[in-house]
Amino acid sequence: xxDSRQAVAPATTAATATMPMVRIAGVHKRYGDLHVLRGVxxxxxxxxxxxxxxxxxxGKTTLLRCINFLETYQEGRIWVDGQLVGYRERxxxxxxASEKEIARLxxxxxxxxxxxxxxxxxxxxxxxxxxxxxxxxVPKDVARQRGMELLARVxxxxxxxSYPAHLSGGQQQRVAIARALAMEPKxxxxxxxxxxxxxxxxxxxxxxxxxxxxxHGVTMIVVTHEMLFAREAADRIVFMDQGIVIEQGPPAxxxxxxxxxxxxxxxSRFRSA
Amino acid sequence: MIPDHLNLVPPPLIWxxxxxxxxxWEYVLNNKDWFIDGLLxxxxxxxIGLAFGSVIGLICAFLHSSGNxxxxxxxxxxxxxxxxxxxLLLVFIFHFGLPQAFPRRSTGQELVLDLLPTPERTFMVVLxxxxxxxxxxxxxxxxxxxxxxxxxxxRSLGLTRMQIARSITLPIMLRTVLPSLSNTFIxxxxxxxxxxxxxxxxxxxxxNRVNTDFFRPIEGWAAAxxxxxxxxxxxxxxxxxxxxxxxxxx
Numbered sequence: 326x327x328d329s330r331q332a333v334a335p336a337t338t339a340a341t342a343t344m345p346m347v348r349i350a351g352v353h354k355r356y357g358d359l360h361v362l363r364g365v366x367x368x369x370x371x372x373x374x375x376x377x378x379x380x381x382x383x384g385k386t387t388l389l390r391c392i393n394f395l396e397t398y399q400e401g402r403i404w405v406d407g408q409l410v411g412y413r414e415r416x417x418x419x420x421x422a423s424e425k426e427i428a429r430l431x432x433x434x435x436x437x438x439x440x441x442x443x444x445x446x447x448x449x450x451x452x453x454x455x456x457x458x459x460x461x462x463v464p465k466d467v468a469r470q471r472g473m474e475l476l477a478r479v480x481x482x483x484x485x486x487s488y489p490a491h492l493s494g495g496q497q498q499r500v501a502i503a504r505a506l507a508m509e510p511k512x513x514x515x516x517x518x519x520x521x522x523x524x525x526x527x528x529x530x531x532x533x534x535x536x537x538x539x540x541h542g543v544t545m546i547v548v549t550h551e552m553l554f555a556r557e558a559a560d561r562i563v564f565m566d567q568g569i570v571i572e573q574g575p576p577a578x579x580x581x582x583x584x585x586x587x588x589x590x591x592x593s594r595f596r597s598a
Numbered sequence: 599m600i601p602d603h604l605n606l607v608p609p610p611l612i613w614x615x616x617x618x619x620x621x622x623w624e625y626v627l628n629n630k631d632w633f634i635d636g637l638l639x640x641x642x643x644x645x646i647g648l649a650f651g652s653v654i655g656l657i658c659a660f661l662h663s664s665g666n667x668x669x670x671x672x673x674x675x676x677x678x679x680x681x682x683x684x685x686l687l688l689v690f691i692f693h694f695g696l697p698q699a700f701p702r703r704s705t706g707q708e709l710v711l712d713l714l715p716t717p718e719r720t721f722m723v724v725l726x727x728x729x730x731x732x733x734x735x736x737x738x739x740x741x742x743x744x745x746x747x748x749x750x751x752x753r754s755l756g757l758t759r760m761q762i763a764r765s766i767t768l769p770i771m772l773r774t775v776l777p778s779l780s781n782t783f784i785x786x787x788x789x790x791x792x793x794x795x796x797x798x799x800x801x802x803x804x805x806n807r808v809n810t811d812f813f814r815p816i817e818g819w820a821a822a823x824x825x826x827x828x829x830x831x832x833x834x835x836x837x838x839x840x841x842x843x844x845x846x847x848x
Contacts, residue, residue: 432756442751
């Protein structure tokens with residue numbers, strides 16, 4: 326394995342001026358006896374689009390949820406834009422942060438979920454404007470106007486007043502992407518966002534994400550099984566297995582010239598398809 | 599002259615068979631105000647019980663789901679105590695027992711008499727407490743049924759626990775438990791009949807009065823029964839219609 330593919334050495338010191346947008350250093354996560362993350366190191370630069378691939382159970386989703394602190398982690402550190410996620414450091418020890426601090430930090434990252442997770446009691450537009458109004462305290466008319474722009478961007482301006490139950494899976498997921506964008510996050514986290522969709526609906530969601538990736542306005546970390554999307558949209562592909570990063574690099578390098586046996590075995594399943 | 603409602607006149611012969619009892623609906627119809635006022639009072643008491651019971655139930659359910667050990671213990675005790683005792687017993691304790699529980703003319707007794715000045719008020723207070731226990735359980739199950747994914751979405755937007763409880767859990771939970779809420783209202787409406795035992799002039803009181811005043815047990819209770827039946831049926835139908843008008847589902 327060449328040097329360029331190895332994980333960036335973890336920085337255990339506090340934030341520096343050269344800190345990447347997301348820095349994950351030596352993160353461990355256990356559910357009881359189950360050791361899901363076994364020391365993950367990963368840096369993501371501002372504006373970078375990183376796709377995380379790997380077999381199910383490799384810890385991709387858990388890692389993503391740790392960045393948003395929907396899951397706690399037991400060891401290591403995660404920084405988003407130089408701020409430690411979920412904890413405060415006191416004499417080298419991790420102390421849980423207050424609920425307010427965690428909530429504030431979560432506004433820096435936005436998550437798009439596999440099951441869309443739209444609020445069922447709100448229309449598409451209300452879903453999009455809810456976060457800005459409640460959390461960012463944006464005036465309602467401003468939030469509505471911005472919400473309509475975002476719905477137009479994902480091609481759903483005409484569905485603004487529809488409830489999620491009346492939208493297709495693909496449409497729901499596009500609303501969910503608009504909802505995440507409305508928070509104007511520094512980092513967008515995508516958790517297998519096309520896995521729950523019917524095959525014919527995958528394309529419309531990937532098109533929106535590709536458009537987003539091409540604009541390079543927002544840092545994206547994308548957990549996906551869509552190899553074609555990863556190849557075209559990603560700046561870098563990260564392969565995870567059994568709770569650690571095995572290989573990473575530019576798409577062509579990782580997908581066409583895999584070094585590790587595990588990545589070769591993983592990719593062979595997609596090649597045959 | 600002996601009044602005929604004393605049943606001294608023999609019932610009619612039909613096809614050679616002597617009927618055991620002759621129905622005389624005029625004793626109901628001549629006193630239809632008793633039944634109309636009684637029905638309205640029953641509906642009012644059920645509505646009050648549902649409203650205050652819902653407030654109690656919501657507070658208790660969210661307290662319980664907070665996980666605070668003291669709150670959980672208090673709520674559990676309240677729910678178990680109320681649900682495992684007959685409503686009639688609660689009504690008697692509040693109506694007969696509570697005013698006697700304090701020395702004569704003491705502040706405690708004054709307070710009880712101020713809070714429960716009439717049997718109507720006493721019954722509404724008891725029914726609210728009674729409904730509160732059942733609604734706590736309904737709301738608690740509703741809160742548990744709200745999918746974790748909606749809470750994840752709220753958390754990832756940076757909402758606090760209180761904001762999530764109010765803006766996400768509460769509306770989704772209420773939508774889920776709406777059918778149970780309708781059932782509870784209909785149950786409470788029927789339970790208002792218990793108020794007759796402490797002299798509240800509701801629908802069962804009217805029925806009993808036809809019996810005691812005119813010795814016509816069948817007409818009075820049949821009329822009340824029909825009114826209970828039709829009203830409860832209309833309530834169920836109306837509430838289901840309202841549920842159908844909500845445009846979103848969970």
